[in-house]
Amino acid sequence: MTDVPQDLAAAQRTTLRKIVSADWTSAVLALVAVLAVVGVVHPNFLAAGQLVNVLQSSVYAALIAMGLVFLIPQNEIDLSVGGNYVLTGIVAALMMRAGMAPILAIGLALCLSMGIGLLNALTSQVIGIPSLIGTLAMSWMLRGLALALSSGTQVTGVPLDDPIISYLGGGRVLGLPVSVLLMLGLGVVLALVMHKTPLGYRIREIGSNPDAAAFSGIPIKATRTLGFVLAALMAGLSGIVALAFFTVGDPQSGGGIELFAVAGAVIGGTPLAGGKATVFGALVGSVLLTAVAIGLVYFQIPATWAQFATGAVILGAVSVDGLVQRQKRFRK
Amino acid sequence: MNSPMIALQAQGIAKSYGGVVALKGVDFAVRPGSVHALLGENGAGKSTLVKIMTGAVRPDSGSLQMSGRAVSFRSTAEAVRGGVAIVAQELSLFPRLDILDNLFPMREPRIGPFIDRRKMRALALPILAELGVERAPETPVADLTLAERQLVEIAKALIVQPRVLLLDEPTSALEAGASARLLKILSILRDRQVGVVFVSHILQEVMELCDTVTILRDGGVIMAGADVAGLSMGDLVGAMMGEKARRQPRGPAPKLPGQGLQISDLTAPGLHGVSLTVARGEVVGLAGLAGSGPEAVLSAVAGLGPVSSGQVTLPSGAGRPADLRRAIAAGVAYVSGDRRKLGLMLEKPIWENIVQVRSIGMARDGAVLSTAALRQRAAALATRVGVKTQSVDAPAGSLSGGNQQKVVLAKWLDCDPSLLLLDDPTRGVDVGAREEINQLLRRVAAGGAVVLYLSTDLEELVAGCDRVLVFHRGKICAELAGEGLTAQNLSHRMNGG
Numbered sequence: 001m002t003d004v005p006q007d008l009a010a011a012q013r014t015t016l017r018k019i020v021s022a023d024w025t026s027a028v029l030a031l032v033a034v035l036a037v038v039g040v041v042h043p044n045f046l047a048a049g050q051l052v053n054v055l056q057s058s059v060y061a062a063l064i065a066m067g068l069v070f071l072i073p074q075n076e077i078d079l080s081v082g083g084n085y086v087l088t089g090i091v092a093a094l095m096m097r098a099g100m101a102p103i104l105a106i107g108l109a110l111c112l113s114m115g116i117g118l119l120n121a122l123t124s125q126v127i128g129i130p131s132l133i134g135t136l137a138m139s140w141m142l143r144g145l146a147l148a149l150s151s152g153t154q155v156t157g158v159p160l161d162d163p164i165i166s167y168l169g170g171g172r173v174l175g176l177p178v179s180v181l182l183m184l185g186l187g188v189v190l191a192l193v194m195h196k197t198p199l200g201y202r203i204r205e206i207g208s209n210p211d212a213a214a215f216s217g218i219p220i221k222a223t224r225t226l227g228f229v230l231a232a233l234m235a236g237l238s239g240i241v242a243l244a245f246f247t248v249g250d251p252q253s254g255g256g257i258e259l260f261a262v263a264g265a266v267i268g269g270t271p272l273a274g275g276k277a278t279v280f281g282a283l284v285g286s287v288l289l290t291a292v293a294i295g296l297v298y299f300q301i302p303a304t305w306a307q308f309a310t311g312a313v314i315l316g317a318v319s320v321d322g323l324v325q326r327q328k329r330f331r332k
Numbered sequence: 333m334n335s336p337m338i339a340l341q342a343q344g345i346a347k348s349y350g351g352v353v354a355l356k357g358v359d360f361a362v363r364p365g366s367v368h369a370l371l372g373e374n375g376a377g378k379s380t381l382v383k384i385m386t387g388a389v390r391p392d393s394g395s396l397q398m399s400g401r402a403v404s405f406r407s408t409a410e411a412v413r414g415g416v417a418i419v420a421q422e423l424s425l426f427p428r429l430d431i432l433d434n435l436f437p438m439r440e441p442r443i444g445p446f447i448d449r450r451k452m453r454a455l456a457l458p459i460l461a462e463l464g465v466e467r468a469p470e471t472p473v474a475d476l477t478l479a480e481r482q483l484v485e486i487a488k489a490l491i492v493q494p495r496v497l498l499l500d501e502p503t504s505a506l507e508a509g510a511s512a513r514l515l516k517i518l519s520i521l522r523d524r525q526v527g528v529v530f531v532s533h534i535l536q537e538v539m540e541l542c543d544t545v546t547i548l549r550d551g552g553v554i555m556a557g558a559d560v561a562g563l564s565m566g567d568l569v570g571a572m573m574g575e576k577a578r579r580q581p582r583g584p585a586p587k588l589p590g591q592g593l594q595i596s597d598l599t600a601p602g603l604h605g606v607s608l609t610v611a612r613g614e615v616v617g618l619a620g621l622a623g624s625g626p627e628a629v630l631s632a633v634a635g636l637g638p639v640s641s642g643q644v645t646l647p648s649g650a651g652r653p654a655d656l657r658r659a660i661a662a663g664v665a666y667v668s669g670d671r672r673k674l675g676l677m678l679e680k681p682i683w684e685n686i687v688q689v690r691s692i693g694m695a696r697d698g699a700v701l702s703t704a705a706l707r708q709r710a711a712a713l714a715t716r717v718g719v720k721t722q723s724v725d726a727p728a729g730s731l732s733g734g735n736q737q738k739v740v741l742a743k744w745l746d747c748d749p750s751l752l753l754l755d756d757p758t759r760g761v762d763v764g765a766r767e768e769i770n771q772l773l774r775r776v777a778a779g780g781a782v783v784l785y786l787s788t789d790l791e792e793l794v795a796g797c798d799r800v801l802v803f804h805r806g807k808i809c810a811e812l813a814g815e816g817l818t819a820q821n822l823s824h825r826m827n828g829g
Binding site: 195196197198201202205208209211212213214215216217218219275 | 656657660661666668673674675676677678679680684688689691692693694695697699700701702703743
């Protein structure tokens with residue numbers, strides 16, 4: 001036997017091991033399992049159209065989760081992403097109703113969402129309020145602001161014939177909705193940022209050991225501030241995508257989406273303990289939770305019980321993941 | 333051999349980890365009321381033997397006996413119940429709880445469901461007094477000095493009335509001068525007829541404090557329970573290191589041209605008008621009791637602490653840096669002996685730790701990083717500093733103390749520093765690795781860097797430095813070099829000014 005096939009086999013082995021031991025492996029396996037279980041009982045669930053529907057429904061939480069992945073590993077959290085999602089949509093809708101060009105309204109609304117991220121960074125990094133508390137308060141302020149600005153009613157008047165709105169809300173490329181492609185594209189970009197740039201390494205290392213990170217010259221406050229701004233921007237973007245799809249700004253929408261997104265990120269392999277991050281995992285985790293929520297409909301679980309069932313599934317998924325992680329550590 | 337006169341006896345202990353033999357049939361015996369030193373380089377099998385005796389690890393074969401009766405510990409808690417307690421190398425106290433709470437982890441005396449603080453006090457006060465802890469037992473551990481915490485650790489072990497006490501590197505966290513205190517503690521333990529196992533890297537202490545010595549090398553016993561009185565330091569070093577023992581004699585350091593480190597009239601908390609100049613190519617030691625100034629010098633130069641007045645000129649020509657990040661940008665490297673807290677990310681792979689400063693913290697390699705290139709660079713550096721590991725993909729926490737410290741050095745050498753600040757870098761590092769680290773520092777200095785070397789281990793300063801500046805109450809009180817640079821002289825000047 002020559003060396004070459006051995007090397008090849010070794011390379012394949014390490015690739016396989018990498019896949020098996022990746023942080024997102026359990027989320028992918030769980031997703032496959034959910035699709036299989038629901039699919040066996042109700043084969044229409046696996047129809048292409050329905051699968052695309054699952055993907056499209058998961059875009060909002062997935063965008064938010066992919067942003068949170070830049071914050072959670074640094075031992076910070078942003079619970080105001082839900083409020084940010086709602087307010088950004090409302091503000092953009094209000095500006096469009098007032099006659100502003102959609103592209104401009106979207107740009108300004110996204111600037112607003114980044115401003116909110118900066119505010120969160122200010123309260124947590126400069127004033128020193130734990131981000132769990134600071135962003136929780138911010139969340140109420142943002143939802144309250146959305147209600148007040150919209151007088152508590154849905155904001156209509158989004159120009160449906162505008163090319164950006166119609167493309168983002170209803171356009172398809174290669175059979176896939178534009179919003180899904182946006183999610184996938186951003187997923188690739190953000191994953192590259194996370195794993196191939198100093199910023200990504202910094203984010204994961206800060207949560208691993210903040211003191212050692214500071215002693216390695218990593219600018220902790222600046223990195224955390226960037227994380228807050230990015231998480232807020234992704235939340236705002238999610239609000240814009242939702243506005244384009246639903247074409248009305250709804251101040252009552254997005255209830256609990258922040259926790260849904262946090263759960264998606266955690267199930268995907270970004271532990272709240274910090275130090276680890278996977279953008280792809282956050283995406284898969286969000287799709288998984290959405291698939292569960294939609295799958296429950298197939299089992300004719302009454303709508304009044306759907307929320308309970310979703311919560312139970314989240315708890316179950318996170319528990320299984322916890323057990324798997326413990327097993328891994330034990331084996332080491 | 334089953335003598336009741338032996339407090340703890342290990343016979344034929346063998347242990348391997350996945351094919352790597354850590355211990356191959358080791359015998360070891362501790363007599364009550366004596367202090368038995370357990371020595372060996374990193375990897376010699378010391379820590380494995382300690383873990384087996386304290387129930388943290390089960391041996392593959394071999395037996396343990398206490399006072400002649402066979403015992404088998406399945407956990408550390410069981411070992412404690414059996415009369416074997418350990419004072420661990422890494423402090424394991426709860427900083428926000430007070431001394432009393434820390435003394436009774438999970439075994440507080442109770443009245444019904446409630447904790448009986450009065451009884452805790454009654455049990456603890458005599459022991460604390462005996463050890464010379466002068467703080468009120470209600471003092472939070474966070475408010476104690478490192479030395480006091482160590483005493484609390486020892487008190488915690490004594491509360492359970494152990495028959496055997498293992499002290500794992502008890503002085504590595506203490507300042508120099510604390511061995512006198514330890515001597516007193518050991519005499520208390522002798523009076524109590526406790527069998528003490530003393531694991532240390534500081535041979536001077538072993539010579540002063542211990543009665544017998546067992547030396548391990550490569551998992552086997554090289555010297556078994558020998559009487560310390562008949563041995564010299566050279567005998568110990570020779571037994572521990574075998575062929576590697578002979579130290580290279582060293583000539584005076586060549587002072588290289590170019591801007592060195594200049595500090596003039598530096599005043600900061602704990603420093604009063606300190607001036608010093610170090611040329612490129614020199615390794616200069618800083619000695620002093622805790623709080624007497626050397627740490628403050630390093631903090632000021634690294635931009636870590638406030639400074640009231642004075643001038644600093646770094647080898648790169650820059651002035652005093654405002655913070656650590658700017659210091660690093662100006663060519664400063666700060667190697668801390670506190671590897672777990674400040675030096676490493678233990679669960680991250682070795683390579684990620686090594687490239688951390690240059691590629692990540694300072695982002696000197698551009699916005700896009702190639703994992704393959706980073707790993708390759710890290711592997712080359714790991715080889716250069718002599719990290720012993722199968723792969724740089726292993727987590728840094730899987731390495732021994734000495735190898736972890738080499739990883740910390742590697743991550744700073746990656747930045748090609750012009751000023752290397754070392755803050756007690758050999759804490760918890762064995763003799764062999766210390767020598768390797770010293771030689772590495774020598775090469776870095778010869779390459780044109782300034783090396784400032786703070787250590788609480790005086791032998792280490794003597795072995796590693798060209799000259800040593802001694803601090804007393806915030807001022808430099810002496811400069812020792814050449815023949816005059818001995819541990820005795822250092823200790824004398826540190827304590828007396």
